[in-house]
Amino acid sequence: MIIGYKAAGTRPLTRGQKLSNKALGAVRAPVEHGFAHLKNWRVLGKIRTDPRWATALVRALLVLTNREVAR
Numbered sequence: 001m002i003i004g005y006k007a008a009g010t011r012p013l014t015r016g017q018k019l020s021n022k023a024l025g026a027v028r029a030p031v032e033h034g035f036a037h038l039k040n041w042r043v044l045g046k047i048r049t050d051p052r053w054a055t056a057l058v059r060a061l062l063v064l065t066n067r068e069v070a071r
Contacts, residue, residue, distance in 0.1 A: 030066075037065045 004024050005017040013021070038061055 034062055034065050038062070 002024060004021040005013055007013045038058065041061060
């Protein structure tokens with residue numbers, strides 16, 4: 001897992017660290033948006049079944065969400 005830089009109370013971020021955080025945020029945003037969309041689909045709260053089936057369902061929902069966002 002890659003995490004961004006964090007400024008200390010007395011030490012602000014350098015320009016390079018800010019650019020690195022911005023690039024990381026640009027990569028992370030679509031993933032976070034995908035999870036947010038999945039949380040809005042209430043079917044995920046009702047899954048009481050085989051984890052393999054749940055994984056397949058989540059993958060299918062992510063594909064559908066990504067196609068919707070790409071339009």
